[in-house]
Amino acid sequence: MWLSVVFQWAFYLLLLAAAVVGVLFLAYCAYVQYIHMKFDHIPGPPRDSFLLGHIPTLKKAMENDKLIHDLFLQLAEEYGPVFRINTLHRVMITSTCPESVKEYLMNPKYPKDPYTYNRLSGLFGKRFMGRGLITDPDHDHWYKQRRIMDPAFSKQYLMQMFKVFNEKAEFLMEQLEEKAEAKEAVSLHKLINCVTLDVITKVAFGMDLDLVEGNKSDFPGAITTALKGMMHYMQDPFMEYLPKHRAFVREVHESVELLRKTGRECIAKRKQAMLNGEELPKDILTKILQSAEQENGLDDEVMLDNFCTFFVAGQETTANQLSFTVMELCRQPEITQRLREEVDEVLGFRRDINFEDITNLKYMTQVLKESLRFYPPGPGTNRYVVEDTVIEGIRIPKGVAITFSTYVMGRMAKFFPDPFKFDPERFHPSAEKPYYCYFPFALGPRSCLGQVFSQLEAKVVLSKLIQRFEFELVPGQSFDIMDTGTLRPRDGVVCTLKSRVVSSK
Structure with a gap:
């Protein structure tokens, strides 16, 4: 008898749980419909489904490591200067209107999107x-x-770094x-990456990786x-909960911990040297710590945040720029x-x-x-x-990010x-300056x-490469781009090199 009552109550509880889930699901669907009604006046491609929005289209655009940004270029050409992408209950607005670039990037009253950048702050629960x-x-x-x-990043201070460069x-x-001399093919991207990492660790933190x-x-x-990890986390923040991704997530955690542990030791050592009155290296870390003292300090964890940031923004991007440049020069005799x-x-x-040469x-x-x-x-x-706000006559409701x-x-x-023609004459001093449509370093106060x-570093490295070598891409490589959190050459710019004799002036 009592067993029958237990099963009966269990059945009622299951029904109640199903009803609650059903009500929550219907409420969520209602919210998604509200978002659609709020933003559907903005041009954009037809959604793949009511709930998923354009997620299937986005996933297809990234199949086989294809570049998602080429899809955004296609959509900009097709739908005009403002278009939307739906993913579940979220909407991403993209604008290619130069006036909007000027307004939103140059004006400090518009913050970065908290949703996006809060996710970038950590990786799978580990602060990055x-x-x-x-x-x-x-x-x-x-x-x-x-x-x-x-x-620490003023031109005057950086001019002292040319010896390291x-x-x-x-x-x-x-x-x-x-x-x-060995007529051996070499991945220039890999080696240039080593150089830029050697430079940033030495110039910024006095570390010698060599x-x-x-x-x-x-x-x-x-x-x-x-x-x-950053790229995968942005695409799927829930992958850490799937057993098949545990090994990768653990590897990401270990990598982030290594970066932050190294930074913590480096900063602590430099602070102790300052307290002891020791002679300090004239690097970026010293300058930052001295400036921080005058500004009532900076939290150590934030210092570590920037330690990681410098390696992403100050090493990876420069190496990629140089590698792309060499790759393009190989087909531009x-x-x-x-x-x-x-x-x-x-x-x-x-x-x-020296600086005058640059x-x-x-x-x-x-x-x-x-x-x-x-x-x-x-x-x-x-x-x-x-x-x-209004961009190009299209009303944009508040509470959304514009890319x-x-x-x-x-x-x-x-x-x-x-x-699609590589033409440096676009940037000749007498050429018309691009009007808010070129911002590889962003613009405004948050550039x-x-x-x-x-x-400065790119010019030193490229000058020496041009001065000393002729280079040719190994046949069979593509000129494709790979997105690994930053954009880099997919095939690594594998070249054969030939030393050149430089004529004197």
Whole structure:
């Protein structure tokens, strides 16, 4: 008898649970319908389904490692300067209107999207970039950080770093000389990645990894794994709960822990040296800690957030830009020859490059800018709409993020005629300046802190490559782009090298 009563109550409880789930599901569906009604006046492709929205289309666009940004370019061409993408109850708005880029990126009243950047702050529950300069959506807190860090990235302070730029780039040239003599193919992306990591660790934190010289370190792999984890986490934050992904999630956690542990030890050691009155290296960390003292300090965890941020924004992106540039130069002999003539004219046989040399490499500046137009390592950014607004006559309700893509706008003919042609003349000093459609380092108050650092380093490395070698891509490689959190060349820019004899001036 009592067993029958138990089963009866269990049945009622199951019915009640099913009813609750059903009511919650219906409420969720009602909310999704409300979102549709709120945003459906904005142009966009037909949804694949009521609940999933465009998720199947997005997944198909990323099959076989295809680039999702090419889909966004297609949608911008088809649906105009403002279009929407639906994913479940969320809406992503993309704008390719230059006036909106000017309004939202140049004006500090529009924060970064808290939903997106709060997810970037950690990976599968492990703090990664936290509330660092890239991810902090709180303008006041971000502004304090930026004020502390600006002096360390000023042009005047970075000019002291040319010795390191030259030294690390020379180690790369020595490695490449050996490869050239042995007629051995080399992945330039891999080696350039080692150089930029050697530079940022030394210039920013006084660390000597010496990766180019052959030293082994878990650091490069940790950065790559963290970036991969960041990309997967943005696409599917629930994958950590699936048994098949546990090994990968654990690897991401270990990589993030290695980065933060190394940073914690480095910062603690430098602080102790300051307390002891020891002579300090003139690197970025010293300058930041000195500035932080004047600004009533900076939380250690936030310092670690920026330690991780520097390796993503200050190493990976520069390596990718240089690799894309070399990749493109391999199929642009006329541009390469003109660049060589400029480098030979400015440098001749000299190995040490100084700031004055960099300022005289005008055509190289054009080449690097064109590379960033066509292959931006950081494809875009977003801002959160805090009040109802109108873009190109289309009403945008508040409470949504607007994405601005320099990748998409850089490949649109209405902004850059013949956009798929690599043409450095677009950035000739006398050429018309792109009007808010080119922002590889973002724009306005939240533009990239390290852009001067990045371009000084890029010019030193590229100058030496052009000065010393002729390079040719190994046949069979594609010019495809791979998204690993930043955009990089898919096939690694595998080249054969030939040492060249430089004519004196």
